[in-house]
Amino acid sequence: MQHTPDLGKNSLGKPDPWARFRGLAWWQLVLSIVPILLLPVGGVIGGAIGAAGLFANLSIARKPFGTPVKVLAMLGVVFASYLGYLLVAGLVHNLLNG
Template sequence: MQQIPGAGQQVGPRDRWAKFRGLSWWQLVLSLLPLVLAGLGGALGGVIGAAALFANLAIARKQFATPLKVLAMVGVVVASYFVFLVILVLLTS
């Protein structure tokens, strides 16, 4: 008898929080910190913050040494705020 591909897989809603499971508290904080931009800058801040969130989640899952991972994630947070401020200055001038 033939096996039907995907016959044993669960069909249903995906786990929205799967990307956050298994991270340490500092990885969660550094990943969620760019989302503050959504409160500061509306849609523009939300887009930049979401991009930085996904970048930090990708870095958190990499097999880097912890100090290098912290430095990279803080760099993404700082860069996201800098990009937001540059775009804000360009739009208001």
């Protein structure tokens, strides 16, 4: 019986941190990475919301939906990430300076 390699591990048996990104189209990679751009803008809050958006978009990219549905869903996640950051940052700002 032939042994199939685990694509989530590298040749040394260690987990491959890039396995989730492999095999995606360029537009799926771009839409997946856009939410994490909140990290330099929003610090910990932006990074947490951006990471949630990144993982949500990676999950959507792997679903068996049609391309238009994936694009709209992933754009929705990007929009929700930025809107969520603005709402949370505004709330924190008002609590600290209100």
